[in-house]
Amino acid sequence: MSGDPTDEELQELREEKMEQLKERQGGGEAEAADAQRQQAEAQKKAMLRKALTDGARKRLNTVQMSKPEFGEKVEQQIVALAQSGRLNGKIDEEKMKELLQEMKPESKSFDIQRR
Numbered sequence: 001m002s003g004d005p006t007d008e009e010l011q012e013l014r015e016e017k018m019e020q021l022k023e024r025q026g027g028g029e030a031e032a033a034d035a036q037r038q039q040a041e042a043q044k045k046a047m048l049r050k051a052l053t054d055g056a057r058k059r060l061n062t063v064q065m066s067k068p069e070f071g072e073k074v075e076q077q078i079v080a081l082a083q084s085g086r087l088n089g090k091i092d093e094e095k096m097k098e099l100l101q102e103m104k105p106e107s108k109s110f111d112i113q114r115r
Helices: 007-051 054-066 068-084 093-103
Strands: none
Touching (some): 007 054, 054 093, 068 093
């Protein structure tokens, strides 16, 4: 192999460099989005800490362990209530029970009749 690269080799090197630059730029955007997501999550957790008593927080954590989607909906509802100012004081365990009961999806019952 001689010391002079051919035009094809130069073009390949240019393409590789361009791909590397694109990956770096895309990575920077992903990192920024990840940092923003983490900041939003931290704000949500702080707001929940202010709005819930220890008992209510434990109950919410239990719900999240068993039904993550439902737990997320409840968290969003509490944050929305806190942001709108419709929350009077902290949510205790009894209020949390009521909120969970209100938000619980209606169970579907099937009556099977045998003939």
